[in-house]
Amino acid sequence: MTIMYAxxxxxxxxxxxxxxxxxxxxxxKSNQEPQASxxxxxxxxxxIAVPCYNEEKSLAATLTSLxxxxxxxxxxxxxxxxxxxxxxxSNIAHKFASxxxxxxxxxxxxxxxxxxxxxxxxxxxxxxIGCLDADSFVDPSALxxxxxxxxxxxxxxxxxxxxxxxxxxxxxxxxxxxxxxxGIFMRRVFSMIDSIIVTPGPFSIFRRADIIEVSECADxxxxxxxxTEDFEMGLRLQSNYKRIxxxxxxxxxxxxxxxxxxxxxxxxxxxxxFLMNTWDYKHMVGNIKYGNIGILVLPTTLVSxxxxxxxxxxxxxxxxxxxxxxxxxxxxxxxxxxxxRFDWFYINTSALIFMxxxxxxxxxxxxxxxxxxxxxxxxxxxxxxxxxLYGLIAPVxxxxxxxxxxxxxxxxWKVIR
Amino acid sequence: xxxxxxxxxxIITSTIFVTTILISNKLSEDxxxxxxxxxxxxxxxILSLExxxxxxxxxSCGQITESTILSSELNTLGSKLSYMEGQxxxxxxxxxxxKRRYSILQIKDLLLMRKVIDKCDIAPTVVLYFYSNDGNCSxxxxxxxxxxKLSNDHDDLRIYAFDANLDLSALRTLVRINKVGASLPxxxxxxxxxxxxxxxxxxKVLLPELIEETNTATPDxxxx
Numbered sequence: 158m159t160i161m162y163a164x165x166x167x168x169x170x171x172x173x174x175x176x177x178x179x180x181x182x183x184x185x186k187s188n189q190e191p192q193a194s195x196x197x198x199x200x201x202x203x204x205i206a207v208p209c210y211n212e213e214k215s216l217a218a219t220l221t222s223l224x225x226x227x228x229x230x231x232x233x234x235x236x237x238x239x240x241x242x243x244x245x246x247s248n249i250a251h252k253f254a255s256x257x258x259x260x261x262x263x264x265x266x267x268x269x270x271x272x273x274x275x276x277x278x279x280x281x282x283x284x285x286i287g288c289l290d291a292d293s294f295v296d297p298s299a300l301x302x303x304x305x306x307x308x309x310x311x312x313x314x315x316x317x318x319x320x321x322x323x324x325x326x327x328x329x330x331x332x333x334x335x336x337x338x339x340g341i342f343m344r345r346v347f348s349m350i351d352s353i354i355v356t357p358g359p360f361s362i363f364r365r366a367d368i369i370e371v372s373e374c375a376d377x378x379x380x381x382x383x384x385t386e387d388f389e390m391g392l393r394l395q396s397n398y399k400r401i402x403x404x405x406x407x408x409x410x411x412x413x414x415x416x417x418x419x420x421x422x423x424x425x426x427x428x429x430x431f432l433m434n435t436w437d438y439k440h441m442v443g444n445i446k447y448g449n450i451g452i453l454v455l456p457t458t459l460v461s462x463x464x465x466x467x468x469x470x471x472x473x474x475x476x477x478x479x480x481x482x483x484x485x486x487x488x489x490x491x492x493x494x495x496x497x498r499f500d501w502f503y504i505n506t507s508a509l510i511f512m513x514x515x516x517x518x519x520x521x522x523x524x525x526x527x528x529x530x531x532x533x534x535x536x537x538x539x540x541x542x543x544x545x546l547y548g549l550i551a552p553v554x555x556x557x558x559x560x561x562x563x564x565x566x567x568x569x570w571k572v573i574r
Numbered sequence: 575x576x577x578x579x580x581x582x583x584x585i586i587t588s589t590i591f592v593t594t595i596l597i598s599n600k601l602s603e604d605x606x607x608x609x610x611x612x613x614x615x616x617x618x619x620i621l622s623l624e625x626x627x628x629x630x631x632x633x634s635c636g637q638i639t640e641s642t643i644l645s646s647e648l649n650t651l652g653s654k655l656s657y658m659e660g661q662x663x664x665x666x667x668x669x670x671x672x673k674r675r676y677s678i679l680q681i682k683d684l685l686l687m688r689k690v691i692d693k694c695d696i697a698p699t700v701v702l703y704f705y706s707n708d709g710n711c712s713x714x715x716x717x718x719x720x721x722x723k724l725s726n727d728h729d730d731l732r733i734y735a736f737d738a739n740l741d742l743s744a745l746r747t748l749v750r751i752n753k754v755g756a757s758l759p760x761x762x763x764x765x766x767x768x769x770x771x772x773x774x775x776x777x778k779v780l781l782p783e784l785i786e787e788t789n790t791a792t793p794d795x796x797x798x
């Protein structure tokens with residue numbers, strides 16, 4: 158029980174810290190002068206790489222969304238890197254390239270997303286380079302908003318967008334939509350406290366000079382990094398004291414897993430990647446030299462992963478014990494169906510329950526702020542599904558990732574997204 | 575890095591945490607007070623019945639049986655106490671104190687019941703159940719399920735459950751009188767003590783009057 162209280166305290170402390178940071182930053186911001194927009198001739202050149210492996214279904218929509226970006230044509234280059242797809246991806250890419258001069262299509266042998274990004278980097282020379290996974294679509298204003306972040310702050314090395322779920326069709330995807338909304342808030346606050354640790358695949362944009370500066374070799378900027386090059390890039394930039402900003406109005410829609418199994422696979426990969434990359438950058442954990450990221454964000458994230466595994470174990474033990482008890486009951490006294498009578502006396506009023514309710518309340522506040530900063534709305538149904546399902550299924554992949562990291566079994570999935 | 579923010583978060587989180595624990599403790603205390611109030615009421619009811627019994631030797635059996643609804647209150651009390659035991663733990667001093675009072679109330683109700691049985695022509699089946707929740711009685715939980723089932727099925731079955739580990743002289747005397755051994759669970763049925771787990775079918779053999787009652791009830795039910 159003490160461990161449980163400790164975990165709840167840490168979770169609550171983290172959420173309270175983020176809320177305080179958000180509120181105080183917003184208070185300071187409201188006193189600042191609004192920033193002027195930049196003339197289009199002064200905008201930096203940008204290359205958006207679209208690494209893809211067997212993305213015939215979504216590539217056309219992804220490229221169409223890039224072509225619709227509100228950004229000067231002569232300043233935007235789109236580079237499709239076909240990473241050895243065995244479907245129609247290459248044909249679609251070349252067809253677009255022949256129709257639009259902004260688009261270039263490249264083919265290579267399958268080598269993973271990091272190698273595709275490196276190829277894009279060596280085939281471009283723009284000031285900014287970004288990535289858009291071929292299962293994602295950008296809002297027309299996204300790039301302009303992100304470019305302004307680079308222009309207004311020369312210290313910024315990377316800018317992350319607000320990622321949202323595209324057209325959810327089932328309860329799993331609706332649950333993820335609320336989860337991604339909470340992610341918008343988190344990323345925003347992490348950027349306020351200089352603690353973004355991941356530069357996600359959908360439309361993170363980098364300052365070319367800075368990512369080359371933090372790399373050992375200019376030809377190998379993106380590393381395989383246990384299948385999660387976006388975690389590694391985030392940690393590498395932070396470990397070199399580079400700034401990663403966030404633009405909550407730069408919206409990117411992404412296709413989310415629609416089955417429990419595909420969601421599990423995706424999250425196992427993310428969690429495993431996080432654990433392994435954190436291990437590679439373990440000198441940052443608990444190190445005050447790295448500021449909030451070292452003493453708060455990384456330790457709390459690790460605690461929450463192991464805490465999730467602990468809670469999952471506890472939950473599983475309780476469920477098994479309850480079922481065994483029920484079996485013994487039926488075996489010894491037969492099956493009896495009785496309608497329980499309601500009595501306030503039997504309502505659980507333990508501190509643990511109150512703590513969980515407070516955490517839920519804080520989460521609702523976070524979702525409210527997420528909607529506010531991204532100018533969208535949070536659907537009640539998504540929130541309800543998130544609260545009901547996430548706590549039950551997330552510990553499964555947390556446990557899976559911890560086991561995988563412990564036994565050192567790296568993900569072998571070939572899909573590069 | 576803004577250390578003030580860390581401190582502020584610590585103060586807010588700790589305030590929420592401590593307040594939550596205080597509120598939870600207050601609610602638990604209120605529940606225990608509720609249990610204590612029921613115990614006090616029952617204590618007065620039993621005392622009143624005993625006094626009535628002493629004062630009016632000729633008290634009609636009808637009146638007596640009407641007043642013996644106390645046992646159902648005892649059941650409610652027992653279930654609330656058991657819930658609080660689950661919430662606060664078996665070692666909580668207040669829970670132990672309330673359990674001791676509850677055991678005394680049960681013994682008093684048992685003695686009163688015996689007087690009623692002697693005086694009136696009614697013969698409710700009485701079972702004394704001795705258990706332990708110290709973790710050394712694996713069969714006690716199963717025995718509890720069996721007795722609950724019987725109690726739900728037969729209204730005139732009176733079960734008095736005692737935690738044999740409670741430090742209570744009256745309970746120790748009851749244990750000694752009934753020759754309850756160290757091996758728990760133990761049942762006392764019609765003055766005879768049985769040690770060890772008794773299944774539903776064992777109980778039906780030990781309580782033939784219950785089977786009789788069921789058999790006699792069957793034709794009435796089939797008439798409908």
